[in-house]
Amino acid sequence: MKKKILQIIVIVFFGAFTLGFLVGSVTEYTLAHDHKIVSEVYKVKQGDTFMDICIEYRKRDCRDPYIFEYMDEIRELNPMLKETQNQLQPGDELHMVYKE
Numbered sequence: 001m002k003k004k005i006l007q008i009i010v011i012v013f014f015g016a017f018t019l020g021f022l023v024g025s026v027t028e029y030t031l032a033h034d035h036k037i038v039s040e041v042y043k044v045k046q047g048d049t050f051m052d053i054c055i056e057y058r059k060r061d062c063r064d065p066y067i068f069e070y071m072d073e074i075r076e077l078n079p080m081l082k083e084t085q086n087q088l089q090p091g092d093e094l095h096m097v098y099k100e
Helices: 002-033 050-058 067-077
Strands: 037-043 093-099
Touching: 050 067, 050 093, 067 093
Parallel strands: none
Antiparallel strands: 037 093
């Protein structure tokens, strides 16, 4: 009898645990599609670093991605960053995107 009750408790626990993951995934997917994508051109100023600019734009992004993933995304939009190894000069223009 105790063994049967224990089996039922384990099944209910894992079922609830799995359902929690599914609901969380669906919510995250829905939220990601309810926001508009904003594209801006940022003009580099004296003293700016690529990481500082990404950190500032990351704060605006509703997805709150891991900073290095966001930096990779911005590098893809700005091929000149690969050529200059992320070295920026005042007056350079970066294409930045984020979800609002």
